Amino acid sequence: MFVYCIIMNRQDIIIAVDGHSSTGKSTFAKKVAARYGLIYVDTGALYRGVTLAAIRAGFGDNLLEIDVEKLKIVLSQTDIRFLPSATGGGSELYLNGENIEREIRTLEVASRVSIFASIPVVREFVDSILKELGKKRGVVMDGRDIGTVVFPDADLKIFMTADPQVRAMRRYKEIIARNEEANYEDVLSNVIERDHMDENRETAPLRRAEDAIFLDNSDMTQEDEMVWIEKIISQRWG
Ligand code: DC
Secondary structure (H helix, E strand, C coil): CHHHHHHHHHCCCEEEEEECCCCCHHHHHHHHHHHHCCEEEEHHHHHHHHHHHHHHCCCCCCHHHCCHHHHHHHHHCCCEEEEECCCCCCEEEEECCEECCCHHHCHHHHHHHHHHHCCHHHHHHHHHHHHHHHHCCCEEEEECCHHHHHCCCCCEEEEEECCHHHHHHHHHHHHHHCCCCCCHHHHHHHHHHHHHHHHHCCCCCCCCCCCCEEEECCCCCHHHHHHHHHHHHHHHHC
16 A cells, blocks of 8 residues: 555656557546546547648648658657646647647547657657657557557556457447448458558557556456456556
8 A cells, every 4th residue: 555655655666558540549548547646648639640740731642642751841840749628637639839639639630640640750859749748748649559669667567458349339339329331341441441551550550568457348348447447456566
């Protein structure tokens, strides 16, 4: 219990949550952050923000046609940061002073983000923001390369996965719950395609760090996940 208090008070740990898309990384990471008084950082949001900036600057989605020098100029004029949410709790993403929290979740951005996230200058740009945020420590970051590239010395690394069919069904149900149309087979293909892109890109591909703890939540509820992490944190620090 004493050590647990040290975690709460010093707030100096970094927890990296990496893994496949649609595994519930952000929900899990947010809950862990709330449970232990840490700050949650959604690193995918930054890639989405950069993608929005690039779309607005007129970049298309053909990777081979992207002018990297021009992209560097756009990045140098891009101020992207998390600011506390006006509606209370958590933070929201701002691009050059504009709240872009909704726009980064559109299909247009979602369908292009993997392309921009594969470009080294984009990754360097986002990594520098993340490293700055991590200097303060006391963070839980979810992404694809946090435990392997951004914070290889993170205090705790978790690699999340679940069966593609389970992930596709979860995402399909979310879309239907929003009264939007979806086809399960299309959602499943998209899950498989994103896994392929994340795992096979040249720069910072999705990999499980050797010292990451594997969390396959195919048959777990969110409550099960919290019981699981609490056990790990108390074994490690308490
Ligand atoms: O987690 P997400 O779906 O919001 O991530 C959006 C995209 O950004 C996805 O294509 C993976 C990529 N990403 C990445 O390459 N590295 C990270 N650390 C986080 C996200």
